Every structure is written in C-alpha cells, then in structure tokens.
Amino acid sequence: MKKNYEKNMENKKQLIANSILFAGISPDQLAELADISHVKTYGRGESVFFEGDAADGFYKVIEGKVKIFKLSMEGREQILHIFGKGEPFGEVAVFQGRPFPANATVLGKGKLLFFPGPEFIRLVHANPSIALNMLAMFSMRLRRFATQIEHLSLKEVPGRLASHLLYLSEEQRNRDQVTLDIPKGQLASLLGTSPETLSRIFTKMNEEGIIRLQGKVISLLDRERLEAF
C-alpha cells in the first residue's frame, strides 16, 4: 500500500540525513538518494560481498555489525575493520571504480542500506561538502590503519589486547568496565591472532588481577598495567 511506501521513504531519508557522509545535503539530493537506495536484510553470518567483486555500490549499516576482512591462502582471517550502526563502508572501492579489496560479512543478523555507485559518484563530484566529509572519514581510517599496522608489527598479542580494551573503555565511556561487542573468536581475528592464544591471554590477565572476566563483561582492575603493555 501507498502509506507503507511513503513511510519507508521517510525512514530512508532519516537514515541518510543522519550520517557523517551526507551531512549538509540539499532536500532535493536527499530525496533522490532515498529514491535510489534500498534496504537489504541479511541472515546470521551472511556475506555482503567478496574480495574482487565489482563495486557497484556501497552500504550503510542500519542494524547489526559488518566485518571487512582478508583471507590467507590457508583460510586464516584478518579483520581490517568492523563497522557498526550508522557507518558507511565500501565507498573507497566505489570512488576508485575498482573491485572490492576485501570481503564483507554480517556479524549476526543485519540490515543495510545500499547505494548504487554511479549516482553516488555524481553526487560527490557535484557536491563539495560531501567530498570534504569523505576526506574527513578517509583521514580517520588512515589513522586507524596506521595504528593497526603499528600494533601488528610492534606489539605482542597481550599488548594489542590491552590497547583494544582501553579503546573500548574510551568508546563506551566507562573507565572500570567494558562489554565485548563481538565474539571472542572475532576479536582474535581483529587482533591478528588465534582464538586459542587470545583465550590464554585473557585467562592470564584474569589470574594476574589485571582484569576480571565475566563472560562478555570485563572489569579493568589495573589500568596502569594495561597501559604498560
């Protein structure tokens, strides 16, 4: 029915306007974007795209989380990035007009908004403020990647975990306690290690009184020592 359709459009407009990328867009362009974008729903662990796929458009997370990752020939996985609610992904490939450089898969279930590429490219070229928004976003990601490279190369696994916990503490604005927002196995893949090693380190930190493990909730008992890793 028509009512439903219009409600849906309003919804999409909300989702689009409420993003770093499209902040400051004109009503016309907003309507156009809402018109060409569409919602896709994904079952648990379903793939969004694969490395090498043509980048015919990019996505924005509405519900759930999406991991961007690379696979080794032996099947080991390295997560490059995990995108949460509201975050766009895949724009780099679209902007470059090149295939996706990595795989994307939903963690758990998810709902995404899809934007066809050509229209987006036109928009970026026509609208300098979008280009500037993208620059800001890309800059952030370059920084994040730089730290990831630093950690992978210069820190051992305990240090990487410590950094991540402190990062979560910052993000969740809680100095005493953090909640893991992804399964431990996925965290291992994000930190560039195996689930076994990660588990051992959790246990060790727990025994040494640096943290207190309670399932997905982790109390940071000794920030001093966490920062020293």
Next chain:
Amino acid sequence: MKKNYEKNMENKKQLIANSILFAGISPDQLAELADISHVKTYGRGESVFFEGDAADGFYKVIEGKVKIFKLSMEGREQILHIFGKGEPFGEVAVFQGRPFPANATVLGKGKLLFFPGPEFIRLVHANPSIALNMLAMFSMRLRRFATQIEHLSLKEVPGRLASHLLYLSEEQRNRDQVTLDIPKGQLASLLGTSPETLSRIFTKMNEEGIIRLQGKVISLLDRERLEAF
C-alpha cells in the same frame, strides 16, 4: 639578486603544478602557493618531524626519499610508507588539524618543499578539484595500508619479500630484474622483520635459484615460485 629569486619562484611553480594533488589549479592559486611554500634541505638521515608534533604544514619530496615510521617502546621500527620524488606527505594530519601520527625521516639526503597548513586547508575548501584529488590519493593509501595489514598478519616474511619484489618489478616495469631503491635494513623495517631475518631469506632464495642477488640488483629467476609464496 632579484634574478635568482624569480628563477626560484618559477622552479617552485613547476614543482607544484607538476603534482597529482594540485593538478588543475588556477594560475592565481599556483602563484600564491609558490609564494608561501619554501624549500628545505636535509642532511643524511635527518628528521623531518616526530610523532606528536603539531602538523603546521605538509611536505612534498623534491629529491631523495622520506620514510614514515612508528617506533616501539623498545626502539624497533616499523615503516608505514616510503615517499619518493614528487609525492606529498603529511596532508592527513594537516587536514585533520591533529598532530602527526608518526615520524618522518629522510633516507640519505633530501630536499623537500614545505606548505604551511592553514593556507592549504583554505585551498582545499575553496577548490573542489583539490578535494577530489586528495580523495583519490587517500583511497590509494587506504588500499596500500590494507594490503600491508594483510601481509603482516597473513603472510610470513618470505611471502612478504616475494610480494615486494614482484611489486618492484611492476613498478620498475621489468619482469626479469629489480633494483632495490632502499638499503636492505630499511626494507626489513618496511616488511616488519629484522635485518638478520631478511638477510637469511635473501640468501635462501638465492641458493634455491628463485632469485639471483647482485648487490642492489636482483634477478627474478622464478616468478612462479615467487608468486606462490
């Protein structure tokens, strides 16, 4: 003398116009840029900036090479990027208005062109084509970082070296032979390993007939096996 000054200005204009970043700039802006920029000369291994320094401007390589790197607490070094002739660096920090996230040092001697930050920022905001140029550049770097993360985490050192040799072969447009453009120790730091390990792997590949080592020149005898790493 005045003659010299004007010749210098023309020189700078040349250097600026001849860059991906400022392609398509107006003559006025070019003149302005040439006016505010200035050349800096560096002795062998001299630092350009340190991690944490305020990013008061960015640079473009005129002569030599510049390495961007992180240091671990124990003093180990991981090179994030090496910039060669013509390439700009430091714009991310300037654009973000945040401190430099890593150190920059000249490899050998070098000559750089320095652009003060505020003027550059104004230019980016005023000139959409520069913003688009930057987007293209940042996109490339994001891709490179992604591969670097992939290699560090999913490949062992021989594989990383193999990839690098093939990359050089591509870059130098020579399928049979590549020339190392940086010292082996620096290459080790770029690949995230120690000089000792790198040396051993070179020797091994040489013995196994995969490559032939002749100082800085390396013949790729068996691309098949290099690609299989």
Next chain:
DNA sequence: AACCTTCCTTGACCTGAATCAAGTTTTCAT
C-alpha cells in the same frame, strides 16, 4: 526442556622469527 551447533578453553607440541654476538663487506668523509 532438550537438542544441536557453535563458541570457548586448556593441554601438548612445534616452528618461524627475534635476539645476541661476532665477523665481513660496503660506504662515506677527510
């Protein structure tokens, strides 16, 4: 609630690569 599946933990073992040490070669500056 009971099932099945997925996720997590712990143990035993093994290997890639870092580190320390010492010698050799190359490169640079005078």
Next chain:
DNA sequence: ATGAAAACTTGATTCAGGTCAAGGAAGGTT
C-alpha cells in the same frame, strides 16, 4: 686513497605464538 663508521651476513640460542586435539560452556531452534 685510507681510516672510520655504517650496513650486511652468518651462527647459536630462545621464545612467542600457531597448530592440532579434545573436552566444556553457551546459545539458538524446535
């Protein structure tokens, strides 16, 4: 050209962490 310094190689040793294996906990589904 020549000595000093830096860069590279090779050997011996150590260890972080990956892999294989198997048991235990948790979570979603009927």
